[in-house]
Structure formats: C-alpha cells, structure tokens
Amino acid sequence: MKGTTVLGISAFYHDSAAAIVRDGEIVAAAQEERFTRKKHDPRFPKHAINYCLEEAFIETDELDAVVFYDHPWLTLDRVVQSVAATAPRSAEQWAKAGSTLLGSKIFVDRYIRRALNSDVRVLFTEHHPAHAASAFYPSPFDSAAIITMDGVGEWATTTVGRGDGEEIEMLREIDFPHSVGLLYSAFTAFCGFKVNSGEYKLMGLAPYGDPVYADVIREHLIDLRPDGSFRLNMEYLGFLDSPLMTNDRFHALFGGPPRQPESRITRREMNLAASIQKVTEDVVVAVARHARELTGLSDLVMAGGVALNCVANGVLDREKVFDRIWVQPAAGDAGGALGAALLASHTMLDVPRKRNPTGRDTQQGSYLGPAFSSAEVRALLDRNGYPYIQVEPEERARLAAEALAAGKVVGYCVGRMEFGPRSLGARSILGDPRSPETQVTMNVKIKFRESFRPFAPSVLVERCGEYFDLEEESPYMLLVAPVRADRQIEFDTSGFQAGDEDMLALVRQPRSDVPAITHVDYSARIQTVHHDDKPDYHAVIQEFERLTGYGVVVNTSFNVRGEPIVCTPQDAYRCFMRTGIDMLVLEDCILHKSDQPAPSDDGSWRTEYELD
Amino acid sequence: MNRALFQYHPVFGYIYVPGLKARIEHEGGGYLLKTNRYGFRCEHEFQKAKRLDRFRVLLFGDSFTAGDGVSNQDRFGDQLERLEPRVQVYNYGVSGTGTDQQYLIYQKMARDVECDLIVVALFVENIRRIVASYRPYRAANGETLLHAKPYFTLGANGELELHNVPVPREPVRPDEVGADRRHQLDLGGRFLWLRDRIRGVSPRLRDLAQRLSRYQPLPSYGHPEHPDWLLLRSILTRWADEAQAPLLVMPIPFYSYVEETSSATACMTRFEELSSIPGLTVHNPLPEIWKLSMADRRAFRFANDVHPTRRAHRFYAESLCRTIQPMLRSHQGVA
Numbered sequence: 037m038k039g040t041t042v043l044g045i046s047a048f049y050h051d052s053a054a055a056i057v058r059d060g061e062i063v064a065a066a067q068e069e070r071f072t073r074k075k076h077d078p079r080f081p082k083h084a085i086n087y088c089l090e091e092a093f094i095e096t097d098e099l100d101a102v103v104f105y106d107h108p109w110l111t112l113d114r115v116v117q118s119v120a121a122t123a124p125r126s127a128e129q130w131a132k133a134g135s136t137l138l139g140s141k142i143f144v145d146r147y148i149r150r151a152l153n154s155d156v157r158v159l160f161t162e163h164h165p166a167h168a169a170s171a172f173y174p175s176p177f178d179s180a181a182i183i184t185m186d187g188v189g190e191w192a193t194t195t196v197g198r199g200d201g202e203e204i205e206m207l208r209e210i211d212f213p214h215s216v217g218l219l220y221s222a223f224t225a226f227c228g229f230k231v232n233s234g235e236y237k238l239m240g241l242a243p244y245g246d247p248v249y250a251d252v253i254r255e256h257l258i259d260l261r262p263d264g265s266f267r268l269n270m271e272y273l274g275f276l277d278s279p280l281m282t283n284d285r286f287h288a289l290f291g292g293p294p295r296q297p298e299s300r301i302t303r304r305e306m307n308l309a310a311s312i313q314k315v316t317e318d319v320v321v322a323v324a325r326h327a328r329e330l331t332g333l334s335d336l337v338m339a340g341g342v343a344l345n346c347v348a349n350g351v352l353d354r355e356k357v358f359d360r361i362w363v364q365p366a367a368g369d370a371g372g373a374l375g376a377a378l379l380a381s382h383t384m385l386d387v388p389r390k391r392n393p394t395g396r397d398t399q400q401g402s403y404l405g406p407a408f409s410s411a412e413v414r415a416l417l418d419r420n421g422y423p424y425i426q427v428e429p430e431e432r433a434r435l436a437a438e439a440l441a442a443g444k445v446v447g448y449c450v451g452r453m454e455f456g457p458r459s460l461g462a463r464s465i466l467g468d469p470r471s472p473e474t475q476v477t478m479n480v481k482i483k484f485r486e487s488f489r490p491f492a493p494s495v496l497v498e499r500c501g502e503y504f505d506l507e508e509e510s511p512y513m514l515l516v517a518p519v520r521a522d523r524q525i526e527f528d529t530s531g532f533q534a535g536d537e538d539m540l541a542l543v544r545q546p547r548s549d550v551p552a553i554t555h556v557d558y559s560a561r562i563q564t565v566h567h568d569d570k571p572d573y574h575a576v577i578q579e580f581e582r583l584t585g586y587g588v589v590v591n592t593s594f595n596v597r598g599e600p601i602v603c604t605p606q607d608a609y610r611c612f613m614r615t616g617i618d619m620l621v622l623e624d625c626i627l628h629k630s631d632q633p634a635p636s637d638d639g640s641w642r643t644e645y646e647l648d
Numbered sequence: 649m650n651r652a653l654f655q656y657h658p659v660f661g662y663i664y665v666p667g668l669k670a671r672i673e674h675e676g677g678g679y680l681l682k683t684n685r686y687g688f689r690c691e692h693e694f695q696k697a698k699r700l701d702r703f704r705v706l707l708f709g710d711s712f713t714a715g716d717g718v719s720n721q722d723r724f725g726d727q728l729e730r731l732e733p734r735v736q737v738y739n740y741g742v743s744g745t746g747t748d749q750q751y752l753i754y755q756k757m758a759r760d761v762e763c764d765l766i767v768v769a770l771f772v773e774n775i776r777r778i779v780a781s782y783r784p785y786r787a788a789n790g791e792t793l794l795h796a797k798p799y800f801t802l803g804a805n806g807e808l809e810l811h812n813v814p815v816p817r818e819p820v821r822p823d824e825v826g827a828d829r830r831h832q833l834d835l836g837g838r839f840l841w842l843r844d845r846i847r848g849v850s851p852r853l854r855d856l857a858q859r860l861s862r863y864q865p866l867p868s869y870g871h872p873e874h875p876d877w878l879l880l881r882s883i884l885t886r887w888a889d890e891a892q893a894p895l896l897v898m899p900i901p902f903y904s905y906v907e908e909t910s911s912a913t914a915c916m917t918r919f920e921e922l923s924s925i926p927g928l929t930v931h932n933p934l935p936e937i938w939k940l941s942m943a944d945r946r947a948f949r950f951a952n953d954v955h956p957t958r959r960a961h962r963f964y965a966e967s968l969c970r971t972i973q974p975m976l977r978s979h980q981g982v983a
Contacts, residue, residue: 071649083649086678090671093680095719153677406649411665415655421818604649 040387041098043088044377045148046105046166046369048141050076050232053370054084055404055455056092057377060390062174064091065404065455067370070603075645076233077600081373082151087406096154103159103380104148105166105372108141110190114212122277159384161376163189164340165197165206167364170375171339172199173382173389174399175362181331183323186340186368187217187232196264196327199337202382202389207330213276214268216319217342219258222273222281223312227305228295231281232341236457239347240489242313243557244532244539245306249290250314256289260319264326301488303537313347320348324357334359339375343367343514344457346561350516353508365402365512366456374455394568401569402512403462405453406603413605413623422609423631426624429572436621437579440468440589444618445482447594449608450572454601458513459593460563461494461573463601463608465617467552467590469493474552474590475543481616485597488539490561491590493553496577497564499587503550504562513563513591523548524558552590563591598645653743655687658814659756660749661797663687663742675950676957680719686757689714690739691726698762700981702736703972706758706893708750709769710777712900713741717955724769724956727965728972734982735972741769744785746777747880748800751887752810763893764979765972768884769964771900772915775868775880780834781812782825793819794833800883802875808882851951858909865902869915877918881925888928895928898968903954906937906945933967 039059046053047068055065064087069075071083089096145158161169167184182197182204193215196208221231224238257273260266272289274280287293295305324336336358343349344367353361364371381387392398410426417424427435432450439446446466454460465482467474479487492513495503500510506517527545532538539556548554555561567574581587594602596615602608605622612620612627613635620627651670654662668683684690698704707713707725715723725737738761740753747770754766777783782794796816800808825833849857857863868876888895899919905912912934923930937945940963948960956964976982 082673086671086673087649089678090669090680093669093671093682095680096677408651409665409667411655411667412652415652415665418656418817419652419654419819604651606650 038098040100040381040385041092041094042377042381042385043085043099043102044105044166044373044375044380045081045085045102046372046376047080048078048144049106049369050078051368051370052078052081052084053366053373053455054081054088055374055377056088057374057381058092060173060378060381060387062374062378062398062400062404064088065366065374066406066453067366067455067600069600070405070453073600073607075598075600080147080151085152091406096152096156099154099156100385101157101159101380102148102152103161103376104144105161105369105376106163107160107190108144110162112142114188114191118212118276125277128279159380161379162192163372164192164195164209165204166372166375166379167339167367168195168197168199168204168206168375169379169382170366170371171337171343171362171364172204173378174364174374174397175335175337176392176395176397177335177337177360177362179333180335180337180362181327181333181358183327183336183338183343184340185216185320185323185338185342187221188212188215193217194323196323196330198331198333204379204383208326210265213270213273214266216258216266216316217340218275218281219268219273220312220316220342220345222275222286223308225281226286226290226294227308228297228299228301230297235341236344237486237489238309239313239345240555241301241306241309242347243310243555243559244488244542245303245308245310247311247314248307249311252289253311253315258315258319260315260322262322264319264322264324266319301486301537301539303535316342316345317348317351320345320352321355321357324352328357335362336360337362337364339364339367339371341368346514347516347559349514350559353515353517360508362397363512363514365399365454365458365514367514368457370456396568399512401566402455402460403452403570404455405462407452408605408623410623410625413625416605416609417622417625417627421633422627424622424625424627427626429575429624432621432624432626433572433575433579435626436466436576436619437583439619440466440580441583443468443471445478445616447608447612447617447620448573448576449594449602449605449620449622451570453603456512458563459591459601460511460513461565461570461591463594463603464494464591465594466576467491467592469550469552469588469590470584470586472544472546472551476540477616478552478590478592483592483596484615487543490555491553491592492561492563493550493588494563494565494573494577494591496574496581496587497566499581500562500564503588504560506562509564509566510562511564511566511569513561516559516561519548519550519554519558519560523550524554525549550586550588553588596645653681656815656817659798660742660745660752661795661815663753664689674717675952676717679715679717679722681715682720688740688742689720691720692736692738694738694757694761696761698736698764701734703734703765703976703979703982704736704738704763705972706754706761706763706766707737707739707741707769708754708767709741709900710745710750710771710774711741711743712771712956713739713769714743715741715961716743717950717953718958718961722958722961724961724964724968727962728968731965731969732973732976734976738763744783746780746797746799747774747883748778749797751883752798754887755890759890759892765896765975766891766893767896767898767968768887769898769900772866772869772902772905775866775876777834778879778883779832779876781829781832782820783834784822785819787819792822794822794825795819799832800879802879802882806882808886855907855909858904862910863904864910865904866915869918872918872921881922884922884928885925888925891927896931896971897922897928898931898933898964900964901934901937903949905934906948907942908938931968931971933964936967937963
C-alpha cells in the first residue's frame with residue numbers, strides 16, 4: 037500500500053518520540069521512554085522509529101520524508117543571543133546547551149539518515165508550529181483558534197494561531213525568556229519537584245493550599261497585560277544566566293530556600309502550588325480571550341506542555357471563552373513528532389487533511405502505540421511458566437470487574453498503548469473508586485509515590501453527567517471538573533485549616549461517594565470512555581456498573597514512581613510482580629498474583645528508576 | 649522492544665509466533681518480519697493442494713533461510729519467486745534450528761503438502777547443532793539461558809533414535825547442566841573463551857584474526873566416518889526416503905569458506921558424497937561464489953552479523969533459480 041508516508045521525530049530535549057502518518061492519517065506514534073525504560077528519555081528515538089515503521093510495515097526507502105519538529109539553527113540563534121546578553125554570568129549554563137546543540141542537534145539531518153541507513157529526504161518544522169499542527173489537524177474542527185504554550189521552542193514560548201482546512205497560520209507569539217511554562221517549572225523546582233516531570237505533582241498539590249502568593253507573583257514575577265501578553269521579571273528567575281530555575285531574590289520573596297526533594301511538604305509549598313496554579317489559569321484564560329478576539333473563531337485547540345495543565349483547561353472550559361476546546365493528548369514535546377509529520381504532510385507534501393466521518397477527532401483515542409497479540413502474550417507466559425487462564429472478551433470484562441468490586445487492584449494491559457503521558461485504559465492500573473482507602477493504598481503500596489496525589493476516574497461517557505459537572509467528552513483526561521454537588525460529602529478540614537500539615541489525614545476522609553477519585557477540592561481529572569474508542573475497557577466499566585451500580589473506576593498509569601508506563605507484556609508482568617497489584621489482564625489472559633512463582637529479584641529494582 | 653518472536657512447540661522446540669508483524673532492529677538498518685498463521689516466516693498461507701501451473705518448492709533451513717537480518721521480501725526464497733514466477737516457495741525456515749528440527753518440522757507440518765521439490769538450505773554449521781540437546785538464547789534481561797531441543801542419536805544398527813520429545817519447556821542456566829551433558833551444549837564451537845574475547849574487538853580485527861589463524865570452525869566434516877557427519881547424513885537419508893518429492897540439499901557456506909580464510913575442502917567433499925543417496929541431489933553454490941571478487945564476497949555478510957545480506961540472498965536466489973529452471977522444462981503444467 038503506497039501513499040504519502042511521513043515520519044515525524046522529536047528528540048534531544050525531553051520526551052523523544054516518533055510518529056508516522058500515511059496520507060494524512062495517523063498510523064502510529066510512541067515515546068522513546070516506553071522502549072528504553074528511561075523516563076522522559078531525550079535521546080534519538082530509534083526504538084520509537086522502529087516501532088512506527090513496524091506498524092506501517094514499510095521499509096525506510098518507502099518514506100516520502102522524515103520531519104524533525106524543531107529548527108536547530110534557530111535554537112542555536114537563541115542560545116548565542118542569550119549568551120551575548122548575559123555573559124559572563126551564563127557561561128556554564130550555555131556552554132552545556134551549546135555543546136549539545138553543536139553536536140547531534142545541529143546536524144540532525146545527517147544523524148537521521150545515518151540512523152535509518154537511508155538517504156531519505158529530511159525536512160524541518162519549527163517547534164510551535166509542530167505543536168499547533170498536533171493540536172489542529174487531529175481535532176474535530178474544520179477551523180479553530182490555536183494556542184500553544186510551553187517552556188520554550190526555538191524562540192517562541194507562547195503562540196496564537198488559526199487553523200483552517202489544511203492551512204495553519206501563526207498570528208502572535210511571545211518569545212523567550214517570557215514563558216509561563218518556565219515560570220511554572222521554576223515553582224516546580226522551588227517546591228522540590230523535578231522540572232519537566234514534577235509539574236503534574238505541583239498541580240495535584242495546589243488544592244491543598246490557598247493562593248496567598250498569587251498577588252506577589254503578579255506584582256513581582258509576571259506582568260500579565262489585558263491582551264493576554266505577558267513579560268517575566270528575570271531579576272527573580274535563574275534560567276537565563278544560571279543552571280537553576282530560581283535565584284536568591286526569588287527565595288527571599290517566598291520565605292527562604294527551596295524545599296529539598298523528598299523532604300516533608302509544608303504549607304508553604306501547598307500555598308505556592310495553589311498560587312502559581314491560579315496565576316497560570318489567569319494567563320491561559322487571558323491568552324484564550326485574546327485568541328478569540330484575534331481569530332473570531334468559536335473553537336479552540338491547544339498543545340504545548342502547559343496544555344497538559346488540565347485544571348487550567350477545566351477553568352477555561354467553564355469560562356466559556358470558546359464554545360469547544362480540543363487539547364492534543366500528547367501536548368508536550370512528544371506530540372511535536374506527530375505535529376511535524378502532519379504539518380509536513382499537509383503543507384509541504386499537499387496531502388488533504390483527513391477528517392473523521394463521525395465528526396469526532398482523528399486521534400483514535402490516542403491508542404497509537406504497539407499492541408501485542410494473544411499469541412505473543414501466551415508465548416511469553418508459556419515460555420516462562422507463568423500460570424494464567426485464557427478467556428473470551430466478555431469473561432475478561434466480568435473477571436476484571438468482579439476483582440475491582442471486591443476491592444482488588446487490577447493491572448490492565450490490553451490493545452494498543454497510549455500516546456501521551458496519560459494512561460487511558462490500555463496500560464492502566466484500575467481500582468474501586470468507592471473505597472476511601474483506595475487512594476492511599478494505590479499511592480503507597482502500588483505506585484510507591486506521594487500519598488497526597490489524587491487519582492483519576494474513567495467514567496462511561498454516557499454516565500459522565502451523573503457523576504461530574506462536565507457537559508462534554510474528556511476522552512484524554514485533560515479536563516478537570518467538579519464531582520456533582522449531590523455526591524459530595526462534607527469533611528472535616530478544621531485540623532488542616534488550623535495548621536496541621538498532614539495531607540494524609542485529609543485524604544483518608546470520604547469526600548464523596550466515589551472518594552478515591554475526588555480530590556480535596558471536590559475536583560476530578562476525568563476520562564470519559566467511549567465504546568467506539570476502547571470497547572474492551574468500556575465493557576469492564578459497564579460490568580463494574582452492573583455489579584456495583586457505579587459506572588466509574590479508578591484509572592492510574594501502569595508503572596511505579598519514576599518508571600515509564602509499561603509497554604510490553606514483559607514490562608507489565610514485571611511491574612505486576614513488584615507491586616501490590618492483585619490481578620493482571622494481558623490481552624485475553626488473566627493472571628492472579630497468588631498463582632505466580634515468587635519473583636527472583638531482591639527489591640533492588642526500587643533504585644532502578646530515578647525518582648521524578 | 650522485545651516482542652516474543654517464538655513460541656514453545658513440544659516437537660520442534662519452538663516455532664515463530666503465528667500472525668506476527670514485527671520490525672527487528674538490526675545493524676543493517678532494521679528489517680520487517682511477518683509470519684503466517686502456522687507460525688512460519690512465509691508470505692503464503694500453507695495449502696495442501698497445489699496449483700498445477702506452479703512448481704511448488706518446500707524450503708527448509710535455519711536463520712539463513714528464515715532471513716535474519718533482511719525483510720521477508722529480500723530472502724532468497726522470496727527473490728526466487730520473483731526471478732521465476734512459475735515457482736512458489738513455502739518457507740519453513742526457523743532461526744536457530746538444526747537439520748534435525750527442520751526434518752521434524754517437515755514430518756509434522758509438510759509431509760502431506762503437495763510439492764515438486766524439497767530444498768534443504770543447510771547452513772553448514774548445522775552439523776554442530778544436531779548433536780546438541782540444548783542451545784543458548786539470550787533472555788530479555790541479557791542472561792544466557794539454555795533451551796532444550798529435540799535431537800537424534802544413531803542406534804546400534806544405524807537407525808535414528810529421537811530424544812527430548814516432548815521438548816522440556818523450562819529453560820536452564822548453563823551452570824545447571826551437569827558435566828556429563830556438557831558435550832551436548834552447542835555454545836558456538838571450539839575455543840569459547842577465546843571467541844568471547846574476540847567478539848568484543850572490531851570486525852576488521854576479527855577478520856584479520858580469522859585470516860591469520862585459518863581457524864577451522866567445523867572439524868566434524870573432516871572425516872567421512874565422523875559421528876556427527878554420520879548423524880547428519882542419516883537424517884538427510886531418512887528425509888529423502890520419506891519425501892514426497894526429490895530432495896535438493898543446498899549447503900550454505902560458513903563465511904570463512906566464502907572468504908577463503910579457512911579450508912572448505914572437507915566440507916565440500918562430504919556434501920558431494922551425499923549425491924549417492926537415492927532421491928537426493930546436491931547443489932553447492934560455493935564454487936560460483938568463489939568466482940566473485942573478494943569485496944563482493946565480503947558483502948555477503950554484515951559488518952558484525954554473519955547472516956546473509958540482501959545481496960547474498962540475491963546470489964543464492966539466482967543460483968537456486970539456475971538449478972531449478974531445468975526442472976521446470978519437464979514439469980507438466982508449468983513447462
């Protein structure tokens with residue numbers, strides 16, 4: 037089958053990935069970390085590329101083009117200009133960046149040809165247009181306003197554009213160092229979490245605090261203007277002239293030195309998290325209002341790392357700046373690979389844009405990664421002598437749901453792996469949302485992560501309104517909305533309000549009749565599950581509803597802290613045996629922990645993954 | 649990504665996972681691998697009855713036939729079909745197998761499949777594999793494990809006796825094999841310690857070491873009464889005797905034979921002797937290979953991997969085609 041086939045690549049910053057598009061249709065996309073088992077792996081995505089070619093089942097000489105998602109010469113320009121502006125203070129910072137840039141990045145075309153053993157045509161897009169393309173082309177909209185926001189691309193950190201048919205037009209941009217993504221990362225680092233990884237934790241921490249520092253941030257750190265543009269006050273930030281995100285003035289502004297990683301989280305961090313979250317929401321809404329005015333369009337698409345802030349997305353949704361919003365599920369740099377491939381297909385190779393005849397998006401539920409056949413799974417299990425039972429799909433749904441209803445934790449590895457940072461029921465750990473103990477148990481005994489972190493619900497799309505104040509679909513877990521008021525339960529926050537910083541005491545109190553997925557502010561990060569996107573997962577939740585009356589389950593990523601989400605059945609089995617997961621579903625095979633031979637490892641694997 | 653390419657089989661030891669589509673990362677740039685629903689790396693789904701206007705070849709062998717290092721379409725069996733469209737090739741090759749396992753595959757899977765010719769593409773190293781009861785495989789975690797395989801021995805009256813069937817399922821570690829069975833392990837030939845060290849050096853140095861030492865990798869071909877050779881000969885004799893069509897043995901030479909850095913004389917002599925077996929003919933491509941330049945011959949294998957390149961597969965396809973084409977002339981329906 038010959039069509040116009042384009043391979044997109046993102047690499048060398050963080051979250052390397054590859055995506056392949058044939059005649060404008062997404063064939064496959066995957067992050068390199070899933071194959072190398074190194075979280076946020078920035079290296080050239082040779083394994084992800086291999087997978088994409090496998091899924092398309094083509095030789096490298098059948099590719100029409102390979103597209104890199106970033107323009108290395110423009111990035112070099114930023115580095116050089118930044119050095120000139122901040123030298124000699126920034127020497128150490130930029131020597132490091134420069135050596136990487138002048139290495140593999142700047143000669144990326146040669147690097148790609150050598151890696152693929154092919155003289156394939158290599159094209160380049162710019163970073164933010166690639167994000168814009170990843171958001172617009174797969175969206176369900178004929179035309180839409182586009183917002184991209186992240187740390188930094190070549191120069192741009194925030195853009196506003198417009199998509200119409202095959203065309204994408206970039207209308208406005210805010211350039212480095214003025215970046216809301218980097219500002220959020222500065223607070224992430226200051227609160228003791230890892231940059232480009234811990235932003236999600238900061239967002240999860242925010243509901244425990246009060247935005248008492250929001251005015252300080254507005255007054256000293258960011259000048260947000262009525263037209264949505266903003267400037268950062270670099271006197272307080274370190275990333276321009278040092279290897280650190282913040283500096284002493286920043287520390288003085290917020291009451292002392294940064295929190296040490298893994299130390300106790302205090303009220304200060306909770307309040308800082310709430311404050312930067314509030315400011316970020318204000319920025320996102322302001323940029324969106326400007327985008328609406330500028331484009332006159334009623335629908336919005338978004339990408340870039342900031343678009344993964346689903347709390348801000350939820351606020352934007354409720355503000356009704358736009359009628360409809362669609363966010364690329366792989367909104368971070370990984371999605372740039374997909375955007376680059378789509379942008380090249382439609383604007384350089386004249387491929388018409390593919391639309392979904394149902395009117396839904398063309399992201400295919402973001403199930404764009406590898407799948408493993410039942411025969412492959414059985415080959416693994418048989419070869420290693422792991423006991424299992426093979427079942428029909430209906431039986432699989434029933435057994436998984438029964439285990440969940442009995443309070444068991446189920447590892448679920450069925451179908452194509454998700455593209456993007458969220459598990460959407462293909463590589464997920466599932467639990468019972470009704471139990472107040474589920475959140476603590478799953479955090480501490482399964483995920484080995486911080487107990488304050490909330491879990492997300494997967495809800496049958498047809499039941500969403502019965503549980504949440506959310507009117508539209510949220511198939512990619514990118515919208516946060518409140519649990520319905522009639523399900524909320526008042527809980528005792530007096531001790532916490534009086535100064536007790538024990539978040540666990542709050543977490544253990546039921547906050548609704550689905551406490552495991554209700555955050556302390558009654559919010560939930562929702563995944564609506566549509567039968568057409570993932571019938572097997574829909575069936576599990578439907579069966580759980582038949583057994584319990586609840587059409588919703590807890591869904592968290594199938595990994596432990598610091599580990600990339602599992603990819604292969606081997607990965608899933610390993611994670612299953614190392615954690616408190618009770619049952620593992622591998623395609624049509626069911627494994628019970630109690631039946632398995634004792635693992636041979638000694639627990640030293642816990643040091644295998646760098647803590648995020 | 650480690651896809652499980654093989655699944656356990658109680659008689660052969662293993663076959664490919666059926667219905668597989670994979671791309672294998674490789675120094676040659678990666679290759680596409682597809683298996684049929686029977687668990688063989690064949691573009692055809694096997695059917696017992698054959699078309700009268702096709703000359704059907706059943707092809708057996710190991711990784712050189714199955715095509716490690718190249719995509720399905722680039723293997724000599726598939727290239728043969730394109731060179732001679734009247735020929736249909738059913739590829740039963742399975743990586744890592746010995747001639748004993750290939751014969752068992754024939755017995756269980758292909759004995760009642762209509763055909764005009766059976767080709768055994770016999771990588772000459774197989775003489776070592778047929779005496780082994782275990783072969784090493786690298787597990788996903790990098791550990792070397794030994795997997796049991798079926799094997800034959802020659803009885804007192806020269807009859808073949810089959811062992812290890814059903815094949816034990818569980819792999820064992822090398823240190824779990826007792827001293828009395830160590831000779832049954834195929835760990836890749838003699839001087840294991842030295843080979844392990846040489847493996848780490850550059851391909852050029854390795855080639856130089858081979859050229860200087862003229863290391864003979866397969867001494868079992870050295871004498872017509874060598875027990876390993878007698879076993880191989882017996883397997884082929886029985887195969888030819890049972891086969892529903894003529895058996896053509898095509899020895900696939902070791903790279904040092906191709907590049908003349910070790911003597912192939914004994915090996916070639918042994919294979920010539922096979923022609924006396926009723927129902928069996930031998931096609932030895934090595935003399936044709938030696939007519940090529942040394943650079944062309946070096947291009948038969950990859951820098952590190954000794955498996956045939958696309959170019960080598962092309963050569964074997966052309967060579968086999970020249971052997972088969974005369975058979976087509978006398979074949980009713982395809983002539």
